[in-house]
Amino acid sequence: MNSYDIAIIGAGPAGMSAAITASQAGARVVVLDDKPRAGGQIYRNVSVSPLTQPEQLGPDYLRGAELVEAFERCSAEKRYGATVWHVGDNGEVLFSQQEQTHSLTARELMVGCGAMERPFPIPGWHLPGVMSAGSAQVMLKSDALVQDNAVFAGSGPLLYLIVAQYLRLGVKVKALVDTTPKSNYLAAMGQGLGLLSQPAMLVKGLGLLNEIRQAGVPVHRFAQNLEVIGDERVSGLRWLNDKGSEQINCEHLFLHQGVIPNLNMTRSLNLKHHWCEQQLCWKPSLDSWGQSSIASISVAGDSSGIVGADGAERMGRLVALNQLARLGRISLDERDQRARGDQEQLASLNRFRRFIDRLYQPIEQHRIPEKAETVVCRCEERNLGQLRTEFERGARGPNELKMMSRCGMGPCQGRQCGHTVSELLASWRGERVDEVGYYRLRSPMRLLNLTELGRFSRVEPATTNTNASADPVSIQEPSQ
C-alpha cells in the first residue's frame, strides 16, 4: 500500500504553511480538516464569509485570505469535511468523510489542531444561556448569528476582540466584566522588554479596549469570584470587587479566560506532555522543530502551546522544513538556513507572549473551583463535591477518578474538565500538576457513527506523479 510522505491534521495557519512548504519541495502531502474549507478557527470562512462586511472582523482576519489562497494553490491533497478520529504512532490516520471511514498512512505526521477555550468552572457555568465567547465568535463567522444585549465576562485578548467585533457590527453589548486582576498588570510590567519586542501587537490590544469603552459599554474591572445567577437558565452574573458584591442581570452570558492547546490528539497519541507554568496548561514536549517524543510526529501552532496565528504560521514552516530533512528531500544545512528568519521572529513573538500570558493569567478561583456544587464535568454532570468524595475514597489520579465518578467519560472526552481535574487533584494532593498527570485518552477523538465505522476503506496518494494533485485512489476493503 502506498503511503503519503506527510499527513497534516488541521488546515489552520500552521497546517497551511507547512503544506505549502512541504509540497513545494515535492513531498506527497495530505491535509485533513473537519471544516468545509481551510482557515482554522482564526481564519474561519475568510474566503466565503456570510457577513456583508467581513472587514469589520479586523485586518488580521482578512490577512488570512492571502494564506488560504496560497494554500489552495499548492499541490498538497486537501480533504475537507474529514474528521480525523484516530492517529496512531505507526503513522496510521483514520478519518470520517462523506459517511465513510477512511484509513491512510504517512511517514511523517503534523498535528495542528489549534486551541480551545479554557474551561471557566464557576458556579452555574453549565446553565443554558451561558456560552463561551469563542462559540459566540464561531456563530458570528459561520452563520452571522449574534446575541443582542449579552454580558461578556472574563479576560484575555480574544474576549476583547470578540466584543469589539460585535460592536463594529452594531450589536448591543450590555457589559464587559473584566477579571484581569490588578496584580497581573504589575507582574506583566516585569516582562516589559517583551512588550517592546512587538509594539504593533501592543497597540492593537490597547486599541480594542479603548474601542469598547468609547462605544459606551460599561466595563467592570478587577472582578473576582464570578457566579452565574439562575435556576433553569442564566438570569444574571454576580461578582466581587474592591467595593463589595455587584451583579448584573442578563439572558446571555459569554465567558472567556484565554485559550489552551487542544490536547485530545496529542494525548491519545501518548506523546510526552508537561505542565507549563507560564500558560497554566498541558503542552506536548517538543524540540525546537516541533518534533515530539515520537520522532515521526510533530506538533505546530496552538496545539503545541499558545503561539497565535503568526507564530503558528512560522512554526508550521519550521516543522515542514524539519520533516523534509527527515524525509531526505532537503539537507540539514538547507533546513537550518531556510529556518533562520522564522526562528528569529518566533523568538521575538515568544517574548511578547510572556507578557501577554502574565497579564491575562486566569486567576486561581476561576480555574480551580471551590464550591461543592460547582459542575466540573458537564457531559456527565459531576460536581466538585462528588469528585472530592471519590478522591477521599482513594481515587488519587485523573484516571481512577474518571473510572470511579465518570468525570471525563462523556462525549467531549475530557476536553472540558481535563485541566480542571489535573489542577484540582494537584491542590488536593499538595503536589505539582506534573505529578498528577492527565486522563489516558483513546480514539475516537470525536463521536463516530457506527454505520460510518462499518464502511471502512483505505486511501493512497496518486502514484504516477508525486506533484500531482489528482484524486486519490480509494480501495474498498472486502467486507468481512
Add this chain to the structure above:
Amino acid sequence: MKPEVLIIGGGIQGCSTAYHLAKKGVSVTVLEKDWVSRHASGVNAGGVRLLGRHVAEVPLSKESMLRWHQLDDELDADTGFRSRSLINIAADEADMKTLRDRQQQMHALGHFHEQIIDQQELRERLPQVAEHCVGGVVSEQDGYAIPYQSTNAFRHAAVRLGARFVEGCQVQSLRQVGTSWLVETSQGRFEAGRLLNCAGAWADKISVMIGDNVPMSYSAPMLMITTRMPHFATPVVGAVSRPLSFKQFENGTVLIGGGAKGFADRDNNRTRLDYAKLAAGARNATEFFPIMKTASVNRMWAGLEAYLPDNLPVLGAAINADNAWHAFGFSAHGFQLGPVVGEIMAELITGGDSCFDLSPFRVDRFERKVL
C-alpha cells in the same frame, strides 16, 4: 508487620481473595504493580454471565451468580450489578441446532438454567432484533456490573477488615527461604508464609518465579461504547456463532464487544486497537440491531487479558512449590467468577478443601504425559 499471605495482583480475583481472607481474620497484603483494577478487571465488558459456560466452569459460575445477587449488601457497596437476563441470538437453523445439542448436554449434567426460545419470544424480549434472527437461548439470572466499581468494592471491604493494598508496587523477583516467601519489589522487600498469584496478563511471569511453567498467552480484547441512546434492550445480548456482544446500561449507553482482539503490548502496559476488526464489529451490531445504525461511538479501548490454551483458568495450588497458589488465566470470562474464586482461594490458602472439582484447572494440566 509481616502478613500471613501476600497476593500479587490487584484485580478482581486478588481483591476478592483478600476480602475473604480478611473476613477469616487472616492478615493479607495485596501487591499491585499499577493501581487496583487498572487492567482487565477495570476495563472489561462487565458481563455477569452464566450462559454458555464451559461445563467444567458451570458449578463455579452458578455459585458465583448467587453471590452476585447479594454482593452489594455483602460488601456494603455499589457494584452496579443488574440482573437483566442474557440472550444469545440464533441467526439461522444451524445456530438452533447448536443450541439444542448444547441443551441436551447440559440437561444430562443436571443444569437447567439455559432455556431455548423461539423467534416469537426472541422478538418479545428484544423488539429491535433484526428480522432474520430465528430464536436463541436465555439465562434469566445473568446481567452485568460495573467492573471498576465491583473490583474496588471488594478492595474497600477487604481494607475495612484489615487487608493492606500497596499500589505502584511491581514484583521483581521472589524466592522461598525456609517457610517464607521473600518478594523483592519496586517498593522494597515483602515477606509472608503464603503466596497467591493473581497477576492476570503477567501471571505467567510470576508463575515461573514460583516454579511452575505454564503455556499462558495474553491478548487485548476490544470494546466500544456509544453515547446515550433511547432505551431499546433490557437483556444483555450475544450471538451463538457471531462475534457480537452488547448491553445497554441504564444511562442509555451501549457497550459493544464480541471478542475481537487488538494488539497487546504487555511490556509497556499498552494496547493498540485493530480498527478494521472494530469496523467488522460495527457491521455485526447494525446487522443484528438496525436501530444501532444511528449510534455514535464515544470511546474504544482494549484491556490486557491472559488466556490458557483451553480457555479455562488456572485455579489451585502450585505444583513445584509449597505454600503458593494460582488464580489466573481466566481467558476473558473471569469477572463473573470473581466472588466465588476469592472464596475458594481463601479456603485453600487457609488449609481447607474446596467443595468444587478443581482438577480441570490444575496448573500442570498441559504437561506432556510420559509415554
